Amino acid sequence: MMSEPFTIHVAEDVLIDLRQRLASTRWPDELPDADWDYGTHLSYLQQLVRYWHDSYDWRAQERLLNTFPQFKTEIDGIQLHFLHAKGKGTHSLPLLISHGWPGSFFEMYKIIGPLTDPERFGGDPADAFDVVVPSLPGYGFSGPTKVRGVSVARIAEVSASFMQDLGYERFAAQGGDWGSAISSVLGRSYPDKVVGIHLNFLPSRLNYKEEDATNEEERRWRERLARFSTEGSGYSRIQGTRPQTLAYGLNDSPVGLAGWIIEKFRAWSDCHGDIESVFTKDELLTNVMIYWVTQTINSSTRLYYETSQQGELLTGRVEVPTAVAVFPEEIAMPPRSLAQQHYNIQRWTQMKAGGHFAALEQPQALVEDIRAFFRPLRN
Template sequence: MPGRIKQPYLTRRKFCGAAALTCAAAPLGLLGFSNRTEAVTDILKTTTSTSTEIRPFNFTATEADLSELRRRIEATRWPDKETVSDSSQGVQRATIRKLAEHWAKKYDWRVIESKINAVPNFITNIDGLDIHFIHVRSKHENALPLLMAHGWPGSIIELMKVIGPLTDPTAYGGNASDAFSLVIPSMPGYGFSEKPTVGGWNPVRIADAYVELMKRLGYTRYGAQGGDWGSIVVDLMAVKAPPGLIGIHSNMPGVIPPELDAALFRGEPVPSGLSGEEKRAADQLANTYKHIGYAIMMGDRPQSLTGLADSPVGLAAFMLDHDPKSYEMIARSIDGQPEGLTPDDVLDNITLFWLTNTAVSSGRLYWENKSTFFAVKGVNIPVAVSVFPDELYAAPQSWTRKAYPKLVHYNQLPKGGHFAAWEQPQLFSQEVRAGFKSLR
């Protein structure tokens, strides 16, 4: 979630000072700077162009980088054990140590790398920055083009599981008429996209870049889907309502009344007069605002998180602690309980951040942001909303209808959380199909 909210809500520095929270780098252990990004940097240097051409892309991590990753994991200097029996102090030492041991001894990056390279990857220069994206055209006639936008601490990896179900629905129990052709960009500063070297790459600019990307690919009629930062980006695309954008789907919609959003952030009590569903959502959001230390740090001092670029285990702990429900689900998985995400799923994403050295460059998006995250933004094109129960808050239907006057689909799911496409790809794919069915 973002760490900077435009007035009359909160400035970045007020946001940082609003909570007595500090992101400590105690577990990181400074081990020297890695050259692991050379492979990605060299590829971008040899292919960078200011033209509008679309260039093929693939990535293969060097064995030297993977060996160095394992060495650093094994050399981690661990912090003392937490002084409580739960996760109220953050990622528990036993959990991160178990994940680190698996990372160093059993995890195989080549598995996800081969899956990434098995789909068409490209890079194109938009607004002076090289943007990486996956582009999978469906074999089915009349497939609807769909841009899918990820967030933090996610990446293209959190959307890999839904590529098959959405582009080839007949192979997954759907109909050919449900097919999509997918465009999945890496956000600027994330993964294989170029890292901005100057300021200004905020969600509004990213939304503009994504509109340009769809135009450049020749799509004159398309949809957009997003969660986390992606939900902000597709909301902002929808606010501008560019020609061709027929509607959006969100699994993290911005529907909170602005005054209530600001009051809850300030720590004020949940007001009376709300329905049961609205009160539950307000309580959930109030609780969310108590667990945003990561966003506060990235929203105010992202460059101070040098330790995340130096220690893979420090990076992993920081990324695991996004929200309590997601963390508890991942912790159970690390302990061997079947969950929506496996330890390898989680490590796929963290390893991508590590190999591309994008911990700090991705965090700067929080510093750049001037948009509200959860509050209404003024979308007036068709919108579909899917509410997963373990999301940061469950969007009530009453607020959703007010926020999106052209709501075409609303559904509450029985299972899933913040990383819906990654955790529950079957349910998520069904929701995306249902959300756009009336708009085709």
Template sequence: MKPSIEPFAIHVADAALDDLAERLQRTRWSEAELVDDGSQGVPLAWMRNICEHWLEHYDWRSREARINAWPQFRTEIDGLGIHFLHVRSPESNATPLLMTHGWPGSIVEFLKVLGPLTDPRAHGCDPADAFEVICPSLPGYGFSDKPSETGWSVERIARAWAQLMARLGHERYLAQGGDWGSMVTTALSKLDPEHCAGIHLNMALATPTQEDMAQLTEGERAALTRMEHYRKHDSGYAKLQATRPQTLGYGLTDSPVGQAAWILEKFWSWVDHDGSGPDAVISRDELLDNVMLYWLPATAASSARLYWESLRNFDREPVTAPTAVSVFPGEIFRPSRHWVERRYLDLRYFNEPERGGHFAAFEQPELFVQELRAACRCMR
């Protein structure tokens, strides 16, 4: 019997929203940080303002309707229910495009780009650039099921994504990703080369060789300095999620402020903003939409387990698939074209946009769409 694909819409019970409000009202706050540079974490004053907005002004029902305005589905793959957006294009020759988020992101990162990507004609652009977009929620994230056994690594997710695209009837497709989505997308290009015709990454993992270190450009030195800062001062979350995701999950699942702070600290660090906070670039409602996709389905532990499964086994082998790379200025690590070309052997496109950070589609949707269109023209 052919596996079923069932329409899906988010319907959160009133009791869950009442429980959230009560927990927010009863928050026991810590004292303020002792520095003014963010080095101890997300600032107390900013965090309290965000949570006051969450309690007093944020309207989940309108945000729920915003997400439900896009077609959503669920299907079982490898024993796990997978939730995904599937937005078709009015253009008959639209290219299937699989887009994968990472942590601490979700499908809401892509909501602002779905219209321009699927219907460029309606946005004053070339209809030849139309895509049919599929955005799955990673296993253990959002409204996908939580794995009940170990083994859901990046490679297993990539195999599931290949099955998803086959189930949707796509003989040829392109794939895109950042963060964990970049790693899943790269793995997919290796596991399904007959159907995955090319990939676009906004976080390419490509590092210098010993020979490179002797002749670094100014930009490459800056990239290594930023990576060293990440390693020393900004990567504790990854070590904890890779080693003790279960322990971490208890506190985050119990406290909405704890869950929000754990997520928003990375937005504070990785969004390309002016120092006043990520809500200078991404609205507070949008930031909270993303938090809600962790809080409501209680995915603190299940989402963190992806680090336990895969962080110790990064694939750094060469990639032969047609590849396009966009390096946004606020990205955690900004590899040079030289480094990228060494790993991605068929590099069709490389560009460094002027604005944007780790959550590129969320932060700079117009630039992200431009990058994706230009990249995919090289791979169609």
């Protein structure tokens, strides 16, 4: 594998075009008494777009992103952009961190320093990691996918090959959202290469048998999952069945793209309805910008379609040591009694705060849990 250093630099004409599109937005109507119950709230999005047009500084965000060493490579015809930060401890453990949708590698910007250089952040240098954070195939600076079949299973296969090519015979894996599914498949399929997996989300599509809901905790989870399926999963159904139809609007309208993504950051985070109590405007917009400037919203949503076509997400039990960090506002996490049907769970941590975007919402808590879990697995 030949990796080439990569520096993010978006052409100025892309930014000029963006500002023109923002300025000429044709806004929809909204009911006078509507809140977020109908979807992204009009007044909030208008406020955010004004900031985007008038004050947001993409070049400053580029400089932030470019403080991390980045590379590009190609594996079996799949383009891959990745961040690769070497640890500064005495014995760094390779750690592959996979993001999900509608996130990006940018989600991890707060945890990379503490994981790679724990001593500088008040930790033990023995807990250092070599951190590898790819942009998933079809996401961000990896660019659009070009072929059918780039599913979770295929991404896990590429990830295992990719880590070997980087010189890591054994490595740890971590993830939430799609990243949890990718890490799970890595642990299941490559137990000789993966020392353990740390998850801050558990795939709801795993085959939990109905008769296994034998206690109140399990029944509450099923009720919560049923509510999410009824009220919150419409995005997944359209992305899993007709992603191309959706893409025409989202790839053409930056406001449409922001409306589609921002609503998830509000709904899935521990923000109690106030999205900017958890994320800054710059954080929200930088994540959206990564989709916009790379034109990868279509290929990112296509992962839902490709994975739905492959059938069961995870066959067999994951026997490598597994840790689960349970953030209270995460989407319908199954209880440990059900999760351990599929995983060799060695650590189960109930977090005090946080939601779906753990690395952005509760970076310190996530870092401490990752360190603690992998500490005895380093030898």
